[in-house]
Amino acid sequence: xxxxxxxxxxxxxxxxxxxxLSCSPISGHRSVSWYQQTPGQGLQFLFEYxxxxxxxxxxxxxxxxxxxxxxxxxxxxxxxxxxxxxxxxLCASSLRPPGLAFNEQFFGPGTRLTVL
Amino acid sequence: xxxxxQHPSTLSVQEGDSAVIKCTYSDSASNYFPWYKQELGKRPxxxxxxxxxxxxxxxxxxxxxxNKTAKHFSLHITETQPEDSAVYFCAAxxxxxxxxxxxxxxxxxxGKGTKLTVNP
Numbered sequence: 001x002x003x004x005x006x007x008x009x010x011x012x013x014x015x016x017x018x019x020x021l022s023c024s025p026i027s028g029h030r031s032v033s034w035y036q037q038t039p040g041q042g043l044q045f046l047f048e049y050x051x052x053x054x055x056x057x058x059x060x061x062x063x064x065x066x067x068x069x070x071x072x073x074x075x076x077x078x079x080x081x082x083x084x085x086x087x088x089x090l091c092a093s094s095l096r097p098p099g100l101a102f103n104e105q106f107f108g109p110g111t112r113l114t115v116l
Numbered sequence: 117x118x119x120x121x122q123h124p125s126t127l128s129v130q131e132g133d134s135a136v137i138k139c140t141y142s143d144s145a146s147n148y149f150p151w152y153k154q155e156l157g158k159r160p161x162x163x164x165x166x167x168x169x170x171x172x173x174x175x176x177x178x179x180x181x182x183n184k185t186a187k188h189f190s191l192h193i194t195e196t197q198p199e200d201s202a203v204y205f206c207a208a209x210x211x212x213x214x215x216x217x218x219x220x221x222x223x224x225x226x227g228k229g230t231k232l233t234v235n236p
Contacts, residue, residue, distance in 0.1 A: 004159075033222050043160070043205060043226040056223050090159065094222055103222060104150070107159040 002027065004093050004108035012114045018079040021111045025072050025093030032074040033105060034066060037088040046089075049074055050097055078113075086115045118143040118210045122227025130235050135196050137230045139206035140188040148209040149189050150224070151180060155202045163204075164191070196234045203229045 005024045013019050025032050034046040045058040049068035066076040072093075078085055092105040119142040129135050141149075150165035166173045166180045166189065173180050177196075182189040193200055207224040 031222055033224075035224075035226075042228045043207075043224075045223045045225070048222050058223070092222075103148075104162055104165065105222060105224065107152075107161070109159045 004091060004106055006089075006091055006108040006111050008111060009109065010112045010114075012116065013081050014116050015081055015083060017081050018077065019081060019113060020075055020077045021089055021091075021113070023074045023076075023091035023093075023108055025074070025091075026095075026106055029093035029095050029106075030072050031094040031097065031103070032068060032072065033092045033094075034074070034076050035090045035092065036060075037090055037110070038086075043090070046076065081115045083115050086113060088112050118146060118208055118225040120206060120208050120225050120227045122206050122230060124230060125228065126231045126233075128233045128235065129196050131196060131198060133196055135191075135193045135200070135232055135234075137191045137204055137206070137232070138188060139190070139208075139227050140186075141208040141225075142187065143208070143210055144184070144187060146208040146210055149180070149182060150207050150209075151191050152205045152207065152226075153202045154205065154229075160205060193232075196232075198234050198236050201232055201234045203231050205229045 007022045031050045033048040035043045037043045047057045047066050048055050052068045063079045068074045088110040090110045092107045094103045094105045096103045122139045147168040151163050152160035153163045154160040164178050164180050166182050177194045179192040206227040
């Protein structure tokens with residue numbers, strides 16, 4: 001079974017631009033979560049989706065948004081990019097609906113975003 | 117909200133020695149505690165997890181212990197090998213009550229990570 005995939009793997013943008021990142025979960029998985037990983041802040045939760053609905057959101061500004069499609073694929077969008085948005089963006093998928101006991105999350109390889 | 121502290125931030129051991137990484141969490145209602153290993157340039161991979169109703173879990177050279185009273189959990193790696201060198205993250209999953217509607221949340225709150233180096 002194929003793992004979680006993310007595209008693109010690397011991205012370079014300039015300040016003020018916007019970017020869309022894509023995540024395809026493991027086949028059959030319906031929950032998708034997004035995390036931002038930076039050297040200073042570590043792994044921080046952005047948001048999660050299940051059945052095309054945002055179920056939870058982390059403490060990020062409104063410039064960060066996302067959505068999930070009927071096939072469980074998810075996208076996240078960052079508008080008006082800032083230098084501090086440079087990070088590795090990871091998505092993770094899980095099989096069962098959110099919050100059920102001990103639902104393991106499988107991570108994708110991430111998208112490395114560099115903002116110049 | 118939940119807060120997870122992880123120590124040490126770096127750890128260097130000799131091959132064959134044991135390594136211990138400790139984490140504390142703030143929300144006593146957290147019920148799931150996974151550990152992830154991230155090698156350089158790769159994705160985080162789950163290596164072991166523990167549920168709040170279990171005090172200890174072991175998988176070959178890796179073990180995790182949980183003390184719910186003290187709100188801390190630890191990763192133990194025995195007979196370390198150079199391929200164990202990586203960054204290790206602990207995490208806690210907040211209680212379902214964080215999410216207003218039925219169900220719950222998969223949100224994981226991570227520690228800042230421990231860079232483990234195993235010297236041959």
